[in-house]
Structure formats: C-alpha cells, structure tokens
Amino acid sequence: xxxxxNVVNGISLGSVYAIxxxxxxxxxxxxxxxxxxxxxxIMVGGYLSFxxxxxxxxxxxxxVLIAICGCTVLGILIERLAYKPLREASSLDVLITAIGVSxxxxxxxxxxxxxxxxxxxxxxxxxxxxxxxGQLIISPVSLVTVLVNILxxxxxxxxxxxxxxxxxxxxxxxDKGAAQLMGIDVDKTISLTFAIGSGLAAIAGVLLCxxxxxxxxxxxxxxxxxxFTAAVVGGIGSxxxxxxxxxxxxxxxxxxxxxxxxxxxxxxxxxVLIIVLLVRPSGLLGKPVNVKV
Amino acid sequence: xxxLAVSDLHVHYGSIHAVKGVSFEVDEGEIVTxxxxxxxxxxxxxxxxxxLLKPSSGSVEFEGEGIVGVPAHKMVSRGIALCPExxxxxxxxxxxxxxxxxxxxxxxxxxxxxxxxxxxxFPRLKERKLQxxxxxxxxxxxxxxxxxxxxxxxRLLMLDEPxxxxxPILVQEIFxxxxxxxxxxxxxxxxxxxxxxxxxxxxRAYVLETGRIVKEGSGADLxxxxxxxxxxxxx
Ligand SMILES: Nc1ncnc2c1ncn2[C@@H]1O[C@H](COP(=O)(O)OP(=O)(O)OP(=O)(O)O)[C@@H](O)[C@H]1O
Ligand SMILES: [Mg+2]
Numbered sequence: 001x002x003x004x005x006n007v008v009n010g011i012s013l014g015s016v017y018a019i020x021x022x023x024x025x026x027x028x029x030x031x032x033x034x035x036x037x038x039x040x041x042i043m044v045g046g047y048l049s050f051x052x053x054x055x056x057x058x059x060x061x062x063x064v065l066i067a068i069c070g071c072t073v074l075g076i077l078i079e080r081l082a083y084k085p086l087r088e089a090s091s092l093d094v095l096i097t098a099i100g101v102s103x104x105x106x107x108x109x110x111x112x113x114x115x116x117x118x119x120x121x122x123x124x125x126x127x128x129x130x131x132x133x134g135q136l137i138i139s140p141v142s143l144v145t146v147l148v149n150i151l152x153x154x155x156x157x158x159x160x161x162x163x164x165x166x167x168x169x170x171x172x173x174x175d176k177g178a179a180q181l182m183g184i185d186v187d188k189t190i191s192l193t194f195a196i197g198s199g200l201a202a203i204a205g206v207l208l209c210x211x212x213x214x215x216x217x218x219x220x221x222x223x224x225x226x227x228f229t230a231a232v233v234g235g236i237g238s239x240x241x242x243x244x245x246x247x248x249x250x251x252x253x254x255x256x257x258x259x260x261x262x263x264x265x266x267x268x269x270x271x272v273l274i275i276v277l278l279v280r281p282s283g284l285l286g287k288p289v290n291v292k293v
Numbered sequence: 294x295x296x297l298a299v300s301d302l303h304v305h306y307g308s309i310h311a312v313k314g315v316s317f318e319v320d321e322g323e324i325v326t327x328x329x330x331x332x333x334x335x336x337x338x339x340x341x342x343x344x345l346l347k348p349s350s351g352s353v354e355f356e357g358e359g360i361v362g363v364p365a366h367k368m369v370s371r372g373i374a375l376c377p378e379x380x381x382x383x384x385x386x387x388x389x390x391x392x393x394x395x396x397x398x399x400x401x402x403x404x405x406x407x408x409x410x411x412x413x414x415f416p417r418l419k420e421r422k423l424q425x426x427x428x429x430x431x432x433x434x435x436x437x438x439x440x441x442x443x444x445x446x447x448r449l450l451m452l453d454e455p456x457x458x459x460x461p462i463l464v465q466e467i468f469x470x471x472x473x474x475x476x477x478x479x480x481x482x483x484x485x486x487x488x489x490x491x492x493x494x495x496x497r498a499y500v501l502e503t504g505r506i507v508k509e510g511s512g513a514d515l516x517x518x519x520x521x522x523x524x525x526x527x528x
Contacts, residue, residue, distance in 0.1 A: 182366075
C-alpha cells in the first residue's frame with residue numbers, strides 16, 4: 001500500500017480514537033475521574049448495532065440509532081449506580097470501581113453474546129475509491145469516519161460555546177461550587193456528560209467494527225486504552241486536544257505497522273507517547289496543572 | 294418578620310465544630326455585616342445559608358420558609374445569591390459568559406436586561422465583555438463576581454469578603470458600589486475583614502468569634518465600641 005493510503009488509514013483510525021477520547025476527556029473534565037469502563041461501552045455499541053442488523057435485519061441507520069440510544073442509557077446508568085455514590089470518595093476508590101464496571105460489562109457481554117468472535121457487517125456497503133493508479137485507496141468506511149469525526153468536533157464545539165447547557169458544562173468543569181451558586185444542577189450536568197460521551201462511544205464502536213470487523217467482549221479494551229492515552233497526550237479535559245491526540249496516535253500506529261513492525265507497533269506508539277509526555281507533562285494542548293496547596 | 298432568620302446554627306467539618314450556635318437576622322432593605330477574625334466561621338455561615346454546606350442543627354428561614362436541605366442550585370430561584378470568597382469567576386469563560394451563568398435560572402430576555410443593568414454599574418466589564426475572565430485584574434474579577442451574583446436579581450445578596458486582596462482605591466470602589474446597591478433597595482449580608490469599612494456602611498452588625506456571635510449592634514455603635522476597636526479596628 002502506498003504512503004498516501006497509510007496517511008488516510010492513519011487519519012481514519014485516529015478519528016475513531018479521537019471520538020472515543022472525547023468521552024474520556026469530557027468526563028474527566030467534569031467528574032475529574034478516569035472512566036475506565038468507557039472502552040467497554042464501545043463494545044456494547046458494537047453488539048447492539050450487530051444484533052440490530054444481523055438478528056433483527058434492521059437498516060444500518062436504525063442499528064446505529066439503537067446503539068447510540070442504548071449506550072447513552074447505559075452511560076447514564078453507570079454514572080448513577082456506580083460513580084455517583086462515590087462523589088466524595090478518594091480518586092483511587094473511584095478508579096477501582098471504574099475498573100470493576102469495565103470487567104462487569106465484559107463479563108456480561110461474555111454471558112449474553114458468548115466468546116466466539118462475531119463477523120461485523122460494515123454499516124457502509126460500497127466499493128473503495130481508487131486514485132493515482134492504486135497508490136491511494138480510500139475505503140468508504142474511512143471516508144465516513146473522518147466526516148463523522150469532523151461533524152462531531154464541530155457540533156461539540158458549538159454545543160459547549162453556544163448553548164446554555166454546554167456553557168454550564170464548562171462552568172461545572174472549572175468550579176462545581178460556583179456553578180451551583182449560579183443555579184446549575186451539577187448532578188444533571190454530570191449525567192448529561194456521561195450521556196454524550198457514551199453516545200459518542202456507540203458511534204465509535206460502529207465505525208471501529210466496520211473497519212476492523214471482529215467483535216468480541218474484549219473489543220473495546222485496547223481502543224479504549226489507546227484513546228485514553230490520546231486524550232492524555234492531547235491534554236486531558238481539552239476537546240481539540242482529544243482530536244489532536246487521537247489523530248497523532250492513529251497515524252503513528254498505522255506508520256509503525258507499515259514501516260517498522262506489525263508486532264511491536266503498539267509498543268512503538270506508546271513509546272512515542274511517553275516521550276511526548278516527558279516533554280510536555282500536561283499534554284500538547286493541556287494547561288499546566290496547578291497543584292493547589 | 295425578618296427576611297432571613299438564622300437560629301442556633303451549628304456546622305461541622307468532620308469533627309471540626311466551625312459554627313457553634315449562631316443566630317442572626319436580616320431585614321428587608323438592610324445591610325447587615327458579619328465581622329470577625331480569620332477562621333471565625335463567617336464563610337461557613339454564608340455557605341450554609343447558600344446551601345453549599347449542610348448544618349448539623351439549627352434553622353435557616355428565608356421569607357418565612359425553612360431552607361435547610363434545599364440544594365444550593367435551587368437557592369438562586371428562591372432569591373438568594375452568594376458572591377463567594379475568593380471571587381471564583383470562571384476563568385476560562387468570557388466576561389459575558391460569566392454573566393450569562395449568573396442568570397442561568399432566568400429567561401433570555403430577562404437575562405439580557407440584567408446584563409444591561411450590570412454593565413451600567415460596572416462599565417469596565419462592558420469594555421472587556423469578550424475577554425476571558427482569567428485575564429482580568431483582581432479588582433475587575435471582583436466586580437465580575439459581584440455582577441454575576443446580581444444577574445439573578447436576588448432579593449438577598451450575600452458578599453463574602455469582596456475587598457479581599459484589593460488595593461485601597463479598589464476597596465473604596467467596591468464599597469461605593471455596595472452603597473449604590475443599597476440605594477436601589479437591595480438587601481445585603483456582607484462578610485468582611487475590613488471591619489471599619491463594613492461597619493461604616495452597615496445598618497447592623499454581628500461580631501463572630503470562633504464560631505459564636507459575641508456582640509451585635511448598629512454599625513455606628515460597634516464602630517465606637519471599645520472591644521471592637523481594640524480587636525478589629527487597630528485600637
Ligand atoms: N473545608 C474545610 N474543612 C475543614 N475545616 C474547615 C474547612 N473550611 C473551614 N474550616 C474551618 O472552619 C473554621 C471556620 O472557617 P471559615 O472559613 O468559615 O472562617 P472565616 O471566618 O470565613 O475566615 P476567613 O476570614 O479566613 O475567611 C476554621 O477553623 C477553618 O479552619
Ligand atoms: Mg472566609
């Protein structure tokens with residue numbers, strides 16, 4: 001495959017990471033917690049759309065909508081049942097709970113859908129586009145992924161800068177006490193954040209499975225961890241940071257696979273990220289952390 | 294009937310007993326001040342009235358209704374606003390967005406009208422409306438915090454150390470604004486370490502010492518009081 005194709009594939013994979021990273025970054029921004037189970041919501045989104053298309057024979061559009069609604073509800077439930085009771089708890093307690101929720105989701109998926117991998121039918125059925133005598137091949141899924149990513153980024157930016165609830169979200173992420181004094185319902189805002197993040201995870205799940213069509217209960221873990229790293233590298237809490245980190249990670253991964261080693265690609269990617277963080281501990285677009293004494 | 298009546302209020306932080314049976318009242322149209330040294334429990338008292346802290350016992354009545362247990366975000370629509378200690382403006386949002394947040398519980402056209410009024414009181418905020426609040430000077434941030442609290446058109450405005458950390462000329466400016474607010478009929482509960490300024494504009498005052506009210510009277514009387522002069526006015 002040509003260099004250009006690798007660039008396109010990297011951007012496409014990076015777009016998926018960016019969409020997932022948004023969920024981590026938004027939840028971190030508001031609840032100041034790492035929602036370790038976010039990756040598994042992707043997997044649930046994958047299964048929900050799979051069932052809708054394959055077992056129920058629904059049109060992919062409806063399958064995607066079902067996945068989004070299902071994951072949104074799941075995200076709200078996870079926050080209500082697992083994290084909300086821990087608002088005052090230490091961050092370690094919350095992290096352990098989040099890891100527990102992650103295992104719970106994976107094992108429930110194992111019970112319901114069994115361990116054998118499902119072959120995911122792409123939501124977009126079309127011929128790849130070829131340019132420059134096969135030097136550049138763009139699969140329709142890549143194209144849609146990048147477009148969806150752009151739409152989400154623009155939409156979310158407009159939401160947080162133009163709407164009342166979006167601004168309330170920014171206010172909460174900066175100072176919950178002050179936000180309450182303004183009349184903002186912090187609990188409701190946190191719920192909304194989980195809802196949006198999980199809805200986006202469903203979209204990411206559909207796009208991911210369409211590009212890499214093996215669906216298993218552990219499908220979400222690795223992309224989840226990578227997207228979390230992308231969020232940290234971009235600067236956790238920052239929406240443009242999630243985009244930048246995601247793209248960087250996707251391109252680095254595809255290039256490492258193409259030109260260095262398939263087996264070690266993940267190791268190489270994480271090494272690059274560690275170097276970025278050594279140089280800029282708060283991430284590329286993150287603000288320096290002010291430790292309050 | 295008093296607009297705000299606090300009686301026998303106790304507040305704990307874990308095992309720390311910060312407010313130990315405080316009672317006071319604020320009548321409509323009054324400026325009442327709570328003065329006291331660092332750690333006396335002034336902020337704790339205001340934060341409890343605002344619903345940010347839950348008292349361990351005691352009652353808080355606003356316009357005749359008990360408000361203990363009402364969540365903080367519902368206080369604004371009941372008519373109480375707190376401009377918190379340390380300003381706590383949203384530094385990453387613009388001046389205008391900060392003001393919009395202040396009117397979060399109101400309708401858009403009301404909010405626009407409030408904003409116009411605030412810009413009249415604080416012309417400097419208008420000049421900087423698109424600037425992010427974190428880049429404002431300390432005095433401007435304090436004005437923004439006060440303007441933000443006023444956006445909800447509260448019937449009771451609580452100000453926690455509005456003059457903290459400001460140069461004398463800005464302190465004067467802040468107190469001038471409080472006087473203007475009084476003329477518009479606002480009811481204000483003011484917490485200050487700058488006891489002289491606070492007592493000189495207050496109708497009534499309470500002195501708080503380690504969680505208890507040890508003295509009360511009119512602002513003018515306390516300014517002349519020997520103990521108060523020694524402890525809070527530098528002799
Ligand atoms: N979050 C907290 N946790 C534990 N103790 C606290 C907390 N906040 C305040 N305190 C304690 O409660 C007491 C009253 O504090 P408070 O902040 O109400 O005082 P204050 O009168 O507002 O003082 P200042 O003039 O310094 O603002 C102090 O002894 C303080 O150490
Ligand atoms: Mg205080």
